[in-house]
Amino acid sequence: MTQTSLHQLKTSVDPRDEFKQLYIEHKKHVFAMALSILRDFELAEDVLQEVYIKLYRHTKDNQVTNVRAWLIRVTRNTALDLYRKKKRELTGFDDQYFERLEYLSEEPVDKIVLSKYLALLDSGERQIVIMKDISGLKHKEIAKIMEMPLGTVLWKYQMALKKLKKGLE
Amino acid sequence: MEHEKIIKHLDHALEKQVPDVWDELNKKIDLLGDEPMTIKEKKSSSRRFLFTAAACLLVASSLTFSPVRAAIQNVYDKIFSSEHIDDSGLKSALINGMGQEINQIYYDKEHDITVHFNSILMDDKEAKLLVTYESKKTDLKKYYLDLFEGFTSMNLVAGNEDKKLKNIGWGSRYYDEKANKVAEALSFESISTFQGDEVHLKVKDLTIHGKKGAKRVETVWPLDFKLSKEAVGERETVDVNKEFSFKHETYQVKRVEFSPLETRVVVTGTDIKPHFENGVAYDVFNKLQLQLLNARKFDKGKGYTVDYNKSGVFLNSAGKMADPIFSKAEADGPRDQYVLYFAPVKDRQNCVLQVGDLKINLR
Numbered sequence: 001m002t003q004t005s006l007h008q009l010k011t012s013v014d015p016r017d018e019f020k021q022l023y024i025e026h027k028k029h030v031f032a033m034a035l036s037i038l039r040d041f042e043l044a045e046d047v048l049q050e051v052y053i054k055l056y057r058h059t060k061d062n063q064v065t066n067v068r069a070w071l072i073r074v075t076r077n078t079a080l081d082l083y084r085k086k087k088r089e090l091t092g093f094d095d096q097y098f099e100r101l102e103y104l105s106e107e108p109v110d111k112i113v114l115s116k117y118l119a120l121l122d123s124g125e126r127q128i129v130i131m132k133d134i135s136g137l138k139h140k141e142i143a144k145i146m147e148m149p150l151g152t153v154l155w156k157y158q159m160a161l162k163k164l165k166k167g168l169e
Numbered sequence: 170m171e172h173e174k175i176i177k178h179l180d181h182a183l184e185k186q187v188p189d190v191w192d193e194l195n196k197k198i199d200l201l202g203d204e205p206m207t208i209k210e211k212k213s214s215s216r217r218f219l220f221t222a223a224a225c226l227l228v229a230s231s232l233t234f235s236p237v238r239a240a241i242q243n244v245y246d247k248i249f250s251s252e253h254i255d256d257s258g259l260k261s262a263l264i265n266g267m268g269q270e271i272n273q274i275y276y277d278k279e280h281d282i283t284v285h286f287n288s289i290l291m292d293d294k295e296a297k298l299l300v301t302y303e304s305k306k307t308d309l310k311k312y313y314l315d316l317f318e319g320f321t322s323m324n325l326v327a328g329n330e331d332k333k334l335k336n337i338g339w340g341s342r343y344y345d346e347k348a349n350k351v352a353e354a355l356s357f358e359s360i361s362t363f364q365g366d367e368v369h370l371k372v373k374d375l376t377i378h379g380k381k382g383a384k385r386v387e388t389v390w391p392l393d394f395k396l397s398k399e400a401v402g403e404r405e406t407v408d409v410n411k412e413f414s415f416k417h418e419t420y421q422v423k424r425v426e427f428s429p430l431e432t433r434v435v436v437t438g439t440d441i442k443p444h445f446e447n448g449v450a451y452d453v454f455n456k457l458q459l460q461l462l463n464a465r466k467f468d469k470g471k472g473y474t475v476d477y478n479k480s481g482v483f484l485n486s487a488g489k490m491a492d493p494i495f496s497k498a499e500a501d502g503p504r505d506q507y508v509l510y511f512a513p514v515k516d517r518q519n520c521v522l523q524v525g526d527l528k529i530n531l532r
Contacts (some may be wrong), residue, residue, distance in 0.1 A: 016198070018189060023191060027187055027190075028183055028184060028187050035183075041188075045188045045190060049190050053198070053201070053274070056201065057200055105181060105186070106185075107178070107181065109178050110179075110182035110185065113175055113178040113179050113182060114183065114186070115434055117179055129179075129244055132177040133179070133180075134176075161172055161175075164175055165170060168175065169170075
């Protein structure tokens with residue numbers, strides 16, 4: 001690359017490209033967190049979009065120092081709001097509504113693990129596993145987001161892993 | 170299965186499951202206008218450099234993409250108070266800062282229409298929902314949210330029931346051909362009793378008005394928001410009981426109603442009654458209504474406006490004319506009353522109704 005073209009590249013950076021980069025980097029964490037609460041791929045997709053719109057708006061006037069933690073916190077609140085709202089709207093229906101699941105991985109073990117994860121763990125356990133093992137947050141950070149004592153988070157995490165292991169035997 | 174393996178499979182399954190919504194997201198962001206200014210994240214130095222460069226570009230140069238997009242957005246924020254919207258009441262309310270910002274975007278995937286619910290405002294009789302919608306693929310020139318005579322309806326979801334809200338007149342619409350974007354001020358019965366509550370609205374079906382008549386486009390655009398007090402204006406009603414004669418008919422101004430969205434002059438008269446033919450009641454234009462419509466003119470880009478050079482029915486408040494609101498001229502009401510709709514007035518104590526050369530003091 002010549003000096004000129006390098007210069008052109010640097011000065012023609014579009015913040016939209018930067019935002020897209022953030023989207024690519026974190027979309028899995030957002031989607032997984034939403035899915036852990038909603039257990040519904042379509043609703044999780046809606047939350048994915050909504051959360052990124054919120055991030056976009058938020059960063060207009062504010063600085064975000066830890067985008068991943070911010071996204072997870074906002075995703076959790078957005079998904080919980082949606083879950084409560086849908087539950088209200090669907091009085092008389094049961095939780096089956098939230099289970100529009102179509103597994104896309106062609107790998108059979110992937111499908112089994114995901115289906116067991118969704119079926120065997122409760123909402124809190126699912127969220128903790130996602131935050132710890134998919135998003136790489138520390139237990140301390142998870143405790144803060146979940147508004148739970150650290151010990152409870154650790155215990156729930158261990159319980160979740162045990163349940164999953166047993167279910168996959 | 171070991172912990173690490175379980176997580177690896179879970180991670181892989183989730184990776185496959187994440188939808189790519191960037192295109193839809195990008196469209197929605199376009200509608201929001203300004204670019205974000207600062208995102209500080211722990212990154213490699215090269216990424217940090219890129220961010221700094223981007224931020225510098227935005228701050229130092231106001232001639233790149235962002236101001237252009239912001240300018241376009243500003244035009245659309247102001248479209249509802251512009252000459253393209255033929256509702257002087259709505260424009261007046263917006264200029265006075267009334268209304269609740271909704272600022273929600275909905276993407277109608279099936280028809281590739283991105284909907285922006287802009288804001289809502291109302292008094293106790295009428296609500297105005299301000300909406301823009303655009304598309305890259307669907308030509309929206311003939312697309313209408315026609316609550317008046319089309320297939321479109323505005324529905325309020327209360328519990329398990331959808332209640333169809335009555336239209337008030339026909340609202341206002343403006344189509345920007347260049348942007349393939351429609352701005353509509355939807356006009357329907359008030360929902361002010363829901364102030365402070367969560368409101369669930371559904372705009373159902375679009376109407377295509379073509380040469381071969383109207384066609385329905387099935388869709389549902391949902392809108393959920395909490396109705397705040399900023400959206401709701403008060404109404405003041407003043408009894409008048411003033412009689413006048415016009416073209417051999419006798420009329421009585423019963424009352425005047427003032428709200429931030431309109432001024433209503435409620436009239437009864439000897440020719441304000443249904444016409445019976447073969448036992449069937451028909452509504453017919455009364456002479457006062459014909460006089461009001463005499464000063465109406467139509468402009469393709471601006472809708473129905475008023476021609477003050479013609480004889481009409483006008484409302485003068487402290488020397489200032491309040492424009493008639495023609496879009497509500499055929500709004501439903503009791504058959505023995507006719508309601509003249511004008512823009513809101515500043516001086517409610519000093520209002521004169523002008524019917525041709527006649528002047529009727531309303532206080």
